[in-house]
Amino acid sequence: MSRPLTGRTSMKRRSRIGLLIRQSTNMPSALSKPHRIGLVKPDTAVGIGISLILLVLVAIPMALVVVQAFMPGILQGDLSFAGLGNLSELFHRRLWRVSLMNSLYLAGYTALFGTLIGGALALVRQKCSSVGGTALDLCAWTMLIMPSFIIAQGWILFSVRSGIAAQWLGATWVYDAVFSPPGLVAIMCLKNYPFAYLAITAAMQWHVKEYQHAARLCGAGPLRTLITVRAPLLLPAILSGMVLVFIDTLGDFGLPAALATTYRFPTLPYTIFTAINQSPIRFDLAGVLSVYLMFILVAAVALYLWLLRCSRFDFLTAKAESGHQLVSKNGWIFTAVAFGFIGIALGIPLGSSLLVSLTENIGAGFVVSNLTLGNYAAVLQSGSALKEALANSLQIALIAATASLIVAFLAAYLITFSQFYLNGLINVISTVTLAVPGVILGVGFIFLWNHPWLGALGLNLYGHPFLLVLAGMAGAIPIAIRVLLGAMGQIPHSFMAAAALQGAGLWRRLLTILLPLTLAAFLSAGLASFGSSVFDLAVTSILHPPGYAVLPVVIDRMFQQGLYGESTASTLIAATLTLCLIQTTQVSVRRLFKHLLQTHQADAPKKLASAEVHHA
Structure with a gap:
C-alpha cells in the first residue's frame, strides 16, 4: 500500500507538475524526441524558417518598393541616394495628382457609404x-x-x-449615371460593403436591451436610440468595417482595369501598373507612387488604432442577450428589402454576364433567334486560350495554396503556442501586409527577383511562372494566418503540454492534436487561398511571363478587345469549375476526417482493453 500524501508533499508534487506543464507550454521541444538540428530546438528551427520565408516573400519586396523611390538606380546596382526630389514629382505631374485624387475620392466615399449600407443591412x-x-x-x-x-x-x-439597359430595357440614362464618379462609388459600395456588413453583424450578436429601454423611457424615439445608443456601442465594428472598405477600395486594380476602354478614371494602382508596362519601363515612377499608396494605407490603419484607444467599448453585462434573427412583425417587408438589394448588387452584374454569354449580338435583344451557345463552344474548342490559361492558373493556385497553408499553419502555431523570440515580427508582417494591394506586391517582386546580384547566383525568377506561385503565397499567407489564429486561440495550451509530457514530438503534436482541432479553419484558409489565387488580376498582369497564358489576363484581354460573349463565357466556366473544385474538396476532406474519427473511436475500446490486460 502506498504511503498517503501529506499536505506539504502533495503541494510539492503539484508545484513540480505545474512547472513541467509551464515548461512544456513555453518550450514544447524540451520534452520532445531528439532532433537533427544540433542544439536548436524544433520551435526555434521552425520559427527561423517561417521568419525567413515571410521576409523573402513579403517584407523585403515591400522594403525595396520604398527604397526604389529614393534610390532609382538600385536595380542597376547604383546605390546613390537621390533625395526626396522624386516624391515632389507628384505636384508637377498632372496624371499623378489626378490618380491620387481619384483614389482618395473613390476610397473615401466608398468607405462612408459602403459602411452605411453594411450597417443598414445588418x-x-x-x-x-x-x-x-x-x-x-x-x-x-x-x-x-x-x-x-x-x-x-x-x-x-x-x-x-x-448594353442591356439601353438596348433591352430602353433605359438610356443608365450610362450617364454609372459612368461618372458617383456611379463608380456606387459600384464599389455594392462590391465592398460586405467588409462592414460582416463586421457589424458579428458585433450585433450580443446586446443589452436595458440601454435601449432607458433611452426610450427618457423620450428618445427609435431612430434617436439607434444613433445615440446602439451605434456608439458598435463603434469598434463600424470603424473596422470602414477601414477595411477604405483599404480594399484604395488598392483595387480590377475596376479601373475593366473601365480602361470605356471610361477614363485613373487611380494610383492602375497608374502604377501603366508605369511598368510602358516603353521605356519606369520603375522609379512605380516606386514613388507605391510609396504614396503605402503611406495612405498605413495612415488609415494608424488612425483606426488611435480611435479605438480613445474610449472604452466593453459594454456587455450578465444581462446580454443574443440578437440574431429577432424577426419583426413586418418581417416580410425587411425580407423583400433584402432580396431587392441582392437583385441589384449581385443579380445585375452576374445576370448581365450570363445573358451576354448566351447571346450572339448584345444589341439584338433577348430573343430566341439571338440566343446561342457559340460563345461557350468557341472558348472550349481545341487549342483555345481559355483551356491553357485555366490549366495554368489552377496549377499555380493549387501549389500556392498548399504551400501558403503549410507556412500559415506553422506561423499561427508559433504565435499562439510558442515563446519564439521573433513571434512579434511574424505577427507584424502578417498583419501589415493585409493592407498591401496586389499591384504593390507585384512591383516589389519585380524589384527583388529582377535584381542583378540574384541573376549572378542563377536565382533571377523574373519572367518565370514560378514567380506567380511565390506571389500567390505572399498574398495568401497573411489571410490564412489570421483565419488560423482565430481557431487556435480557442485551444487550451494544456492540450499541447499534455502531449509533450507524454513524449510526443513537435510534428506529432501538430498532426494529431492541433490539425484535427482546427480542421475547419485549416480547410477554409486553404480553399480561400486557392480561390483568390485563381482570379488575382493585379499580380498576374504584372508578373506573368510573355506567352504564358493565365486566366485573369486572358479574360481581361478578351473584354478589352470587345469579345464580350467569349469573355463572359470564360468567366462563368472558370468560376463554376473553381467553385465545384472547392465544394468537392471541402466535402471530401470532411467525410474523410469523419471516417477517420469514427475508426479511431471504434478502435479506442480495443486499445484500452489491450492496455489494461498488458498492465495486469
Missing part, C-alpha cells in the same frame, strides 16, 4: 426572416470572393450605350 438581417438573413449572408460572401474586375465587367455590359 439591421435588416435582424428583422427579416431566416431565409432573408441567410440570403444576405450568402450574397455578402459571394461579393467578397468575386474579383472586382468581374463585377465591374458585368456592370459595364449592363450600362454601356449598346
Whole structure:
C-alpha cells in the first residue's frame, strides 16, 4: 500500500507538475524526441524558417518598393541616394495628382457609404426572416470572393450605350449615371460593403436591451436610440468595417482595369501598373507612387488604432442577450428589402454576364433567334486560350495554396503556442501586409527577383511562372494566418503540454492534436487561398511571363478587345469549375476526417482493453 500524501508533499508534487506543464507550454521541444538540428530546438528551427520565408516573400519586396523611390538606380546596382526630389514629382505631374485624387475620392466615399449600407443591412438581417438573413449572408460572401474586375465587367455590359439597359430595357440614362464618379462609388459600395456588413453583424450578436429601454423611457424615439445608443456601442465594428472598405477600395486594380476602354478614371494602382508596362519601363515612377499608396494605407490603419484607444467599448453585462434573427412583425417587408438589394448588387452584374454569354449580338435583344451557345463552344474548342490559361492558373493556385497553408499553419502555431523570440515580427508582417494591394506586391517582386546580384547566383525568377506561385503565397499567407489564429486561440495550451509530457514530438503534436482541432479553419484558409489565387488580376498582369497564358489576363484581354460573349463565357466556366473544385474538396476532406474519427473511436475500446490486460 502506498504511503498517503501529506499536505506539504502533495503541494510539492503539484508545484513540480505545474512547472513541467509551464515548461512544456513555453518550450514544447524540451520534452520532445531528439532532433537533427544540433542544439536548436524544433520551435526555434521552425520559427527561423517561417521568419525567413515571410521576409523573402513579403517584407523585403515591400522594403525595396520604398527604397526604389529614393534610390532609382538600385536595380542597376547604383546605390546613390537621390533625395526626396522624386516624391515632389507628384505636384508637377498632372496624371499623378489626378490618380491620387481619384483614389482618395473613390476610397473615401466608398468607405462612408459602403459602411452605411453594411450597417443598414445588418439591421435588416435582424428583422427579416431566416431565409432573408441567410440570403444576405450568402450574397455578402459571394461579393467578397468575386474579383472586382468581374463585377465591374458585368456592370459595364449592363450600362454601356449598346448594353442591356439601353438596348433591352430602353433605359438610356443608365450610362450617364454609372459612368461618372458617383456611379463608380456606387459600384464599389455594392462590391465592398460586405467588409462592414460582416463586421457589424458579428458585433450585433450580443446586446443589452436595458440601454435601449432607458433611452426610450427618457423620450428618445427609435431612430434617436439607434444613433445615440446602439451605434456608439458598435463603434469598434463600424470603424473596422470602414477601414477595411477604405483599404480594399484604395488598392483595387480590377475596376479601373475593366473601365480602361470605356471610361477614363485613373487611380494610383492602375497608374502604377501603366508605369511598368510602358516603353521605356519606369520603375522609379512605380516606386514613388507605391510609396504614396503605402503611406495612405498605413495612415488609415494608424488612425483606426488611435480611435479605438480613445474610449472604452466593453459594454456587455450578465444581462446580454443574443440578437440574431429577432424577426419583426413586418418581417416580410425587411425580407423583400433584402432580396431587392441582392437583385441589384449581385443579380445585375452576374445576370448581365450570363445573358451576354448566351447571346450572339448584345444589341439584338433577348430573343430566341439571338440566343446561342457559340460563345461557350468557341472558348472550349481545341487549342483555345481559355483551356491553357485555366490549366495554368489552377496549377499555380493549387501549389500556392498548399504551400501558403503549410507556412500559415506553422506561423499561427508559433504565435499562439510558442515563446519564439521573433513571434512579434511574424505577427507584424502578417498583419501589415493585409493592407498591401496586389499591384504593390507585384512591383516589389519585380524589384527583388529582377535584381542583378540574384541573376549572378542563377536565382533571377523574373519572367518565370514560378514567380506567380511565390506571389500567390505572399498574398495568401497573411489571410490564412489570421483565419488560423482565430481557431487556435480557442485551444487550451494544456492540450499541447499534455502531449509533450507524454513524449510526443513537435510534428506529432501538430498532426494529431492541433490539425484535427482546427480542421475547419485549416480547410477554409486553404480553399480561400486557392480561390483568390485563381482570379488575382493585379499580380498576374504584372508578373506573368510573355506567352504564358493565365486566366485573369486572358479574360481581361478578351473584354478589352470587345469579345464580350467569349469573355463572359470564360468567366462563368472558370468560376463554376473553381467553385465545384472547392465544394468537392471541402466535402471530401470532411467525410474523410469523419471516417477517420469514427475508426479511431471504434478502435479506442480495443486499445484500452489491450492496455489494461498488458498492465495486469
